[in-house]
Each structure stands twice: as structure tokens, then as C-alpha cells.
Amino acid sequence: xxxxxxxxxxxxxxxxxxxxxxxxxxxxxxxxxxxxxxxxxxxxxxxxxxxxxxxxxxxxxxxxxxxxxxxxxxxxxxxxxxxxxxxxxxxxxxxxxxxxxxxxxxxxxxxxxxxxxxxxxxxxxxxxxxxxxxxxxxxxxxxxxxxxxxxxxxxxxxxxxxxxxxxxxxxxxxxxxxxxxxxxxxxxxxxxxxxxxxxxxxxxxxxxxxxxxxxxxxxxxxxxxxxxxxxxxxxxxxxxxxxxxxxxxxxxxxxxxxxxxxxxxxxxxxxxxxxxxxxxxxxxxxxxxxxxxxxxxxxxxxxxxxxxxxxxxxxxxxxxxxxxxxxxxxxxxxxxxxxxxxxxxxxxxxx
Numbered sequence: 001x002x003x004x005x006x007x008x009x010x011x012x013x014x015x016x017x018x019x020x021x022x023x024x025x026x027x028x029x030x031x032x033x034x035x036x037x038x039x040x041x042x043x044x045x046x047x048x049x050x051x052x053x054x055x056x057x058x059x060x061x062x063x064x065x066x067x068x069x070x071x072x073x074x075x076x077x078x079x080x081x082x083x084x085x086x087x088x089x090x091x092x093x094x095x096x097x098x099x100x101x102x103x104x105x106x107x108x109x110x111x112x113x114x115x116x117x118x119x120x121x122x123x124x125x126x127x128x129x130x131x132x133x134x135x136x137x138x139x140x141x142x143x144x145x146x147x148x149x150x151x152x153x154x155x156x157x158x159x160x161x162x163x164x165x166x167x168x169x170x171x172x173x174x175x176x177x178x179x180x181x182x183x184x185x186x187x188x189x190x191x192x193x194x195x196x197x198x199x200x201x202x203x204x205x206x207x208x209x210x211x212x213x214x215x216x217x218x219x220x221x222x223x224x225x226x227x228x229x230x231x232x233x234x235x236x237x238x239x240x241x242x243x244x245x246x247x248x249x250x251x252x253x254x255x256x257x258x259x260x261x262x263x264x265x266x267x268x269x270x271x272x273x274x275x276x277x278x279x280x281x282x283x284x285x286x287x288x289x290x291x292x293x294x295x296x297x298x299x300x301x302x303x304x305x306x307x308x309x310x311x312x313x314x315x316x317x318x319x320x321x322x323x324x325x326x327x328x329x330x331x332x333x334x335x336x337x338x339x340x341x342x343x344x345x346x347x348x349x350x351x
Contacts (some may be wrong), residue, residue, distance in 0.1 A: 015030070015031075015109075015110040016110045016111040016112070016337055017029060017030045017098070017101065017110050017111075017112055018112070018113040018114070018330060018334040018337045019094070019112060019113070019114045019333065020114075020115055020329040021041070021079065021090075021094070021114055022169055022171075023041060023077065023079045023081065023170030023171030023172070023192065023193075023194060024041060024170030024171075024193055024194070025038060025039065025040055025041055025170070026038075026039055026040075026097055027327065027329075028097055028101050028330070029330050029331065030101060031334075031337055034334070035327060035331070036101050037100065037101055038326075039059030039060050039097070040059055040060060041078065041093065041170075042058070042062040042063045042065075042066060042076070042077050043062050043075070043078060043092065044056045044062040044065045044075045044076075045076065045089065046072055046073045046074075053089070055096070056073065058096040058097070059096070063075070066213070066215060067213040067214060067215065079171065081172055081194075082117040082119075082145075082169060082171035082190070083116075083120050083121075083124040083128070083171075084124065084127045084131065087127050087130075087131065090127075090131050091131045091135060094131050094132060094134075094135040095135040095136065098110070098112075098135050098137075109136050109137060109138035110137060111137065111138060111139045111140075111141070111337070111340070112132045112135075112139070112140045112141070113140075113141045113142075113143060113334075113336050113340075113347065114128060114129075114132050114140060114142055114333070115143050115144070115330075115332075115333055116142050116143070116144060117144075117145050117172045118146055118174055118186040118188045119172065119186075119187075119188025119189075119190075120188075125142060125348070139349065140349070141336075141340075141347040141348065141349045142349075143332075143333060143336055143348075144183065144186075144346075145167055146165050146174040146175070146176030146183060147178065147182075147183060147332070147346055148328075148333045148336070149165050149298045149299070149329045149332055150165040150176070150296075150332065151331075151332035151335050151336065152298070152327065152328035152330070152332030152334075153165065153322040153323070153328045155178065155296060157178040157182075158180065158181045159179070159180070160179060160180055161179060161289045161293065162177055162178070162179050162184070162283075162286030162287070162288075162289035162290050162293065163177070163178050163179065163290075164177050164178075164290050164293070164294070164295045164296065165178065165295075165296050166271070166275060166296070166302075166311075167297075167299045167328070167329065168192055168271060168298070168299040168301025168302055168304075168307075169192045169299045169300065169301065169329075170193040170194050170300065171190060171192050171194055172189065172190050172191070173188070173189050173270075173271050173274055173299075173301065174187075175187045175188070175189075175275055175277075175278045177282050177286055177290070179289075184283065185278055185281050187277055187281075189270055189274045191267050191270045191274075192299070192301055193218075193299075193301050195267045195270075196264060196267045197221055199264055199267050200217040200220050200221055200225070200260070200263065200264070201214075201217045202263070203259075203260065203263030204217075204242065204263075207259065207263070208255070209246055210243065210253055211244075212240070212242045213242075216242065220240060221304065224238055224257055225260065225261075225304055225305060226257075226260075226261045226304070226306045227261075227268045227304050227305065227307040227309070228261065228268075228306045228313070229262075230306060233258050233261065235258075236256075236258070237255055237256050237257060238255055238257065239252055239253065239255070240253060240255055264304075268304075268310060271307075271311075272314045272315075275295065275311060275315060276314065276315065279315065279317075291317065294319060294320060295311060295319045295320075296319075296321075296322055297311070297321055297325065298322040298325040298328035299325055299326070299328070299329070300326055302322065303321075303325060303326075308320070308321055
């Protein structure tokens with residue numbers, strides 16, 4: 001198997017890179033070095049007097065500005081639902097990350113493998129491809145996200161046996177059944193970490209008349225969010241801060257953990273339903289394989305507490321979280337980069 005033999009392959013140092021261009025975070029893998037960058041997919045811009053956009057900050061620095069900028073500065077995320085929403089700003093962001101990885105001085109035009117959601121339209125794929133080329137790639141290759149995630153999670157996708165991967169990113173959830181090196185069935189829903197965050201904002205707004213920012217909602221999700229109620233959750237609570245919708249004054253309130261769990265039900269159910277649809281459409285032989293091999297979940301959304309237990313309860317199948325779910329996609333892209341000549345059947349190189 002190609003991907004199981006990587007440890008035996010001597011890789012020369014190179015400028016070639018693989019990019020997981022995510023809605024929430026961008027990760028970069030450089031051939032021979034591994035993952036060298038993991039930063040938020042955020043760009044801070046300012047409108048100039050001549051009507052153009054000036055980039056002030058990218059990545060970690062830009063994320064600290066979200067919700068805190070003056071009127072002349074905007075902290076934006078150029079990707080929404082897994083695809084480019086602002087082509088110009090996305091191009092500048094990719095350029096910044098490519099140059100940062102190569103310390104600007106030693107930059108040479110690399111080959112780039114970059115992932116795309118399986119549900120991306122040809123226009124969306126072309127936009128990502130052209131952004132990579134505009135950022136300086138001498139050749140850009142695209143790989144579908146569920147294939148990259150499965151490779152990064154060490155699933156035996158080349159075997160004549162069904163494997164099921166669920167990659168829950170910031171903007172999309174990719175559900176795929178793979179066999180013999182390709183996707184047999186795939187389903188992409190535009191629900192991920194962002195929608196989970198938004199469900200927290202909506203819940204707090206409707207239940208407590210308090211307005212939260214993106215950063216606060218993300219913190220609550222990580223610290224207190226759960227996909228299903230658990231023993232001992234009833235009666236637990238925590239404090240959050242926001243702006244009152246009654247009088248506009250900042251205030252602190254106490255949140256019920258069990259009710260928060262109920263507030264997350266809508267995006268969680270959407271993910272579960274996408275998985276059930278995939279299972280219903282699976283060939284009987286592949287479905288039989290999945291009974292044995294189970295479902296593997298990756299992506300940042302896989303870290304939502306009790307999500308694996310929720311999926312297991314809904315499907316009756318074994319469910320496991322990839323060893324390093326946040327890095328599965330970029331590691332899969334990196335493995336393809338390291339074996340480019342042997343995996344070109346999995347990639348798209350031109351539009």
C-alpha cells in the first residue's frame with residue numbers, strides 16, 4: 001500500500017507544500033518538514049482612499065481583532081462553508097501563508113496540493129485552484145477533502161473493503177464511503193463548527209436575551225458544549241459575559257449546561273442525518289464492511305463532547321475519533337504530496 005510505506009521513503013527537503021485551506025483554520029505541510037503552520041483563516045483589511053483594500057494582518061493577529069475593530073477596519077474570514085467567499089482576500093491570505101512558511105527570502109514557486117470540499121461546485125474549485133496559482137504555485141493540485149481526511153486518518157482506502165469517514169470542519173461536514181482508492185459515495189452538508197457556534201449565539205439570544213460574539217461562542221462550545229446530555233449534567237451551570245438586548249449594557253449571566261446541550265441539537269442532528277443518508281445509500285457489501293470497520297470522525301467538530309457517542313447511538317455502529325482529528329486532512333494532503341507520482345489519479349491539476 002502506498003500510504004503505509006511512507007516511513008520507508010526517503011523524502012528530500014523541498015519547497016513543495018500541502019494546504020488544508022479551512023473555513024476556520026489553515027494548516028500547511030511542507031515536504032520533508034511536516035506541519036509548519038496552523039493559523040486562523042482570518043484577514044484584517046482596511047479600505048484605502050482610492051477604494052482598494054489594504055491587508056493589515058493575517059492569521060492569529062487578525063483573529064484577535066474579530067469583533068473589536070474600528071469602523072475603518074474589518075476582520076473577515078474569506079472562506080465560508082468550506083469555499084472561497086472573497087476571492088481577492090483569500091488570494092492574499094494564501095500568499096501570506098506561503099511566504100511565511102518560506103521566510104519570504106528563500107521563497108521559490110512550489111507545487112501545492114490543496115483540499116476542497118467534495119460538494120464544491122466547479123466554479124468554487126476553480127477559484128481555489130486559481131488562488132493557489134496566483135499565490136505563486138508552479139503547479140496546483142486539488143484533492144477532495146474526505147479522501148485527504150481518510151488518508152490522514154490511516155484508513156485502508158486502497159483495499160477492496162468499505163471505509164467510512166466523517167470530516168467535520170468549520171464550514172462543512174464531509175461524509176464519505178471509500179473503497180479501492182476512491183469515493184463510492186459522498187455527501188457534503190454545509191454544517192460544521194461555525195453553525196455549532198451560531199447555534200450557541202442563537203440559544204443565548206433567545207433564552208437569555210444576551211448577545212455573544214464569535215469568540216465567546218467558540219469558547220463555550222469547547223469548554224461546555226456537548227452533543228448529548230450526560231449523567232450529572234442536570235443542575236450544572238457556568239457564567240458567560242455579553243451585551244444585554246434589553247438595555248445594551250454588558251452583563252454576566254449564569255447558563256444551564258443541560259439547556260445548552262439542547263440548543264446544540266439542530267446542527268448535531270444535521271450531521272447525524274447526513275451520516276444516516278450515506279449508510280442508506282451504501283452498497284450492501286460495503287455496508288457489511290462498515291459494520292465491522294465502523295465510522296471514523298475527524299476535523300475540529302469531532303472534538304465536540306459526546307458527538308461520537310451520539311453517532312453511535314443513532315447508527316448502532318462502532319464510532320472512533322481519529323488519533324489527531326485536527327490534522328487529518330493536512331496530513332492526508334501531505335502524504336499525497338510525498339507520493340505525487342503514484343496518487344495523481346486522486347488529484348485534479350487543471351481547470
